[in-house]
Amino acid sequence: MPVDLTPSQALGLWHAVTLQQVQGDGRDLTLRQLAILLEIYLVPPPHTVRGLAAKLGVTKPVITRALDTMGELGLVTRVRDERDRRNVIIKRTVDGALYLERLGDLIIAKGRAQPL
Amino acid sequence: MPVDLTPSQALGLWHAVTLQQVQGDGRDLTLRQLAILLEIYLVPPPHTVRGLAAKLGVTKPVITRALDTMGELGLVTRVRDERDRRNVIIKRTVDGALYLERLGDLIIAKGRAQPL
DNA sequence: CGCGAACGATACGGTAGCGTAACGAAATCG
């Protein structure tokens, strides 16, 4: 079941959500960081630095740095892969799930408020 | 007519759109910049630095800097208010309208692709 | 083994945004 939007609804929804995000508190993620976070939580594991970099079309340091930042925020964790110790497996956290749950709620709430 | 979304659809939509934005080209706006741009194009004029700062809950330099950046990208223009020359009126541009039109199209396309 | 490839992290210089504070120009008010 697709989500059918008019142009006005689509931009209005984006407007409402970004506005709320900005007004909330400064703790905002970069577009890239958010994309990484969503990828980790919405796509089945396992997730690796290399895999994320390929999926997003960015370089590996971008992923490493984003994981550093989001790790400090508790949104994500890294675990060494014991089967191939060169790899690092990116794990989800409770706080990360909560963060995205709140984002989802925000989107839904603003979607409900869309006119037309 | 509201936009009714399930949590899965809401986050899936965000995922698809941010992913595309990141993959596209580096020309990505900050969350704040995007919020400002949407505010300018979706809310009836006139728009001033002070008004935008109040609406978004940020300081004036944030608006000035964002307008500098987006001005260089051609997404927005500034014109001195002749009735009160202290004010600056922020004007829309063709390129800015085009930019948001493409964003709207992207959202709609990804919305249509949402499962459930 | 030893050598090259793969993986993630780090170093480095550069750029852009931030918050606070101060500034110049213009309007308002006594």
Next chain:
DNA sequence: CGATTTCGTTACGCTACCGTATCGTTCGCG
């Protein structure tokens, strides 16, 4: 008028992210 307020901008020091290049570790393969 002159003093004060309002508006947008600029200055300053700081932090965070970027891209490129390189590093250390670990695996795979001859």
